[in-house]
Amino acid sequence: MKEELEYSNTLMRTQQECALDGILVVSEDGRIVSYNRQFVDIWKLPEEILASRSNERALEYASRLVLNCEAANAVVRGLYENRSSSSHDEVQLRDGRVLDRYSAPLEAADGRFYGRVWYFRDITAQKRAAERIRQANERLRATVSQLKEQKKQSGILSEMREILQACDSTSEVGSIVRRSMLKLFPHASGALYMMAESGRELEAVDAWGPGADVAGPRSFPTDDCWALRRGRLHLVDEPGMGPVCAHLRKGPRAPSACVPLAAKGEVLGILHLRVEEGAPDGIQARTTGQIGRLATTIGEYLSLSIANLRLRERLAEQSIRDPLTGLYNRRYMEEALAREISRAERNRTPVALVMMDIDHFKPFNDRYGHPAGDALLESLGAFLKTNLRGGDAACRYGGEEFILFLPDTSLEGARRNMERIRKGIGSLRISHMGLTLPPVTLSMGVAVYPDHGRDMGALIGAADAALYRAKKEGRNRILPAAG
Known part of the structure; x- marks a missing residue:
């Protein structure tokens, strides 16, 4: 009988030491009955605490290592209040490690309660691997979404270019641009301005979106637009940061952009876009990025198309006008x-x-x-x-x-x-x-x-x-x- 008991204890200690998990056995009265080396390695408990066999002291020490100790300790208290309960959760440590924690009651066949067994496993590597996989999947989804968006944008731009090429006059350009911009930037308003015959003012051709009136009056001097002054895209990606075009009726409270339209040194007009003030922050950021990426391409499309149309109009006008009087021939x-x-x-x-x-x-x-x-x-x-x-x-x-x-x-x-x-x-x-x-x-x-x-x-x-x-x-x- 003595030999059997010794054998049983030896087997139990060997099983504990060979286990991958850290194991802690606590008696009914809160005394540490046994633990294995993995448990000590995980929690790094000082020898004096282990020697005291006090579960209370061990818990107090471990609490200082846990990131959210109140929540973790609440689980422990709940288990001791309801002794027959089991639990399984994760514990985040302050040093960045993550532990898988499992607890079960130590009960005899007749239901007598002897204490509680705790199992701890360091799953930091698995969590980090899972996080890397999640981030990779997120990047993949973002890439796929971006490719789909780029394909959609490319289709809209190609359609706009084809229709612009089929136009007979510049008077048809405004409605085509409005239709395309609403598809490309559903959370943005905008306006298309073309150079007046005087060459000193821009005149509104078309506008779109709920904030279509924000671009100011129907006409304004060319010096009122920073895009024309600078000769390139003027993007205000953060309201209040950077110069604001004077043709805006009020300072923008959302990102905005002006795209100069020019060909062969001739200023043709501007394309104005601005994100809606009520758009969510994520939409604002994404749309602003799209404006920055697409604005130059759109400006090139429009500039070339408008320049070709104006050349055709001039040639057509010259063919039906008397050059001296300017009257029809x-x-x-x-x-x-x-x-x-x-x-x-x-x-x-x-x-x-x-x-x-x-x-x-x-x-x-x-x-x-x-x-x-x-x-x-x-x-x-x-x-x-x-x-x-x-x-x-x-x-x-x-x-x-x-x-x-x-x-x-x-x-x-x-x-x-x-x-x-x-x-x-x-x-x-x-x-x-x-x-x-x-x-x-x-x-x-x-x-x-x-x-x-x-x-x-x-x-x-x-x-x-x-x-x-x-x-x-x-x-x-x-x-x-x-x-």
């Missing part, structure tokens, strides 16, 4: 007048056609020279462009002859409008080479579709005949076509 007049007659025929509305001629232009040229004659023609063209109604058109027909057509205008309406033009030209003062040129007068003949003709040739013939009569009857007058 004969080619445009024939095409436009044919369209107006067809429209008038469908809508059963009149179209007035005016043949106009400068009185005594040849003697004027002979006396003051051809450059003075050109100055007169140029001033007349500028006057007509400024003083005609919105839907009316003036064309240089040849030499000093001009044709004007006025849609939806009766004979009497045309005579009233042309009388205003005739008087205005009579009071026009033109300077050339320091000399004030004498005033000139105009003779005009007016014909109206369909009363004086149902096609372009008949209308021009009728108006030309009326002009001839005006010349014959003394010039400086307006006469209607016969019939």
Whole structure:
């Protein structure tokens, strides 16, 4: 019997020492019954505490090593209050280690309680490995998400570029940019500005997002934008840090950016973007980063597209404009007048056609020279462009002859409008080479579709005949076509 007991104790001690876990056995009255070397290595308990066999002293010492000792000790107290309970949790130590802690009651077969067994295992390496795996998976997910986002952005940019290439004029650009920006930056507002004809101001073409009014007035001087001053992207990624563009109605309380649009040294406009003030911080940071990465690419797309469209518009404009007067040329007049007659025929509305001629232009040229004659023609063209109604058109027909057509205008309406033009030209003062040129007068003949003709040739013939009569009857007058 004695040998069996000795064998049993030896077996138990050997099992404890060979175990991977640190093992502590505590009696019912709080006395340390046994422990193994792994337990000592894990907790590094001083010899005097171990020699005292006091679980209370051991717990007090261990508490100083635990990061959140209150929570850890609460578990211990709960187990001693409910002696039949078991527990399994993790304990974070101040030195960075993590212990897996398990406790079970030491009970006899008949339910008698002898104490409690504690098991401790250092799982720091496993936790760190798991954390590395988690971080790697997180980076992988972020990379996959970023690749998906880049693919989406690339698709949107490609679509925007294709549509921009199919545009006929710069007036179509604004809606295309708005649609693309809302897809690329759903948490941002913005506006597209283009350079005005004066070359000194930017004019709003389109705006989008809930904060579409933050970019300021419909137009502003070029010096109000830091992007144009610097000639590159101006990004304010933290409100209050860095200069703020004067064209903003109020200082931004969220990240914003201005992208200059330019090509071949010509400033074309700016693209303004800003993150919504109510967007979450994570969204703000991500969107700001996207603005920084995409702004230059978007600016290059827009700059090239707008420059090409403006070149096309200039070439198209040059093909239909008289270079001296700036009025439409004969080619445009024939095409436009044919369209107006067809429209008038469908809508059963009149179209007035005016043949106009400068009185005594040849003697004027002979006396003051051809450059003075050109100055007169140029001033007349500028006057007509400024003083005609919105839907009316003036064309240089040849030499000093001009044709004007006025849609939806009766004979009497045309005579009233042309009388205003005739008087205005009579009071026009033109300077050339320091000399004030004498005033000139105009003779005009007016014909109206369909009363004086149902096609372009008949209308021009009728108006030309009326002009001839005006010349014959003394010039400086307006006469209607016969019939």
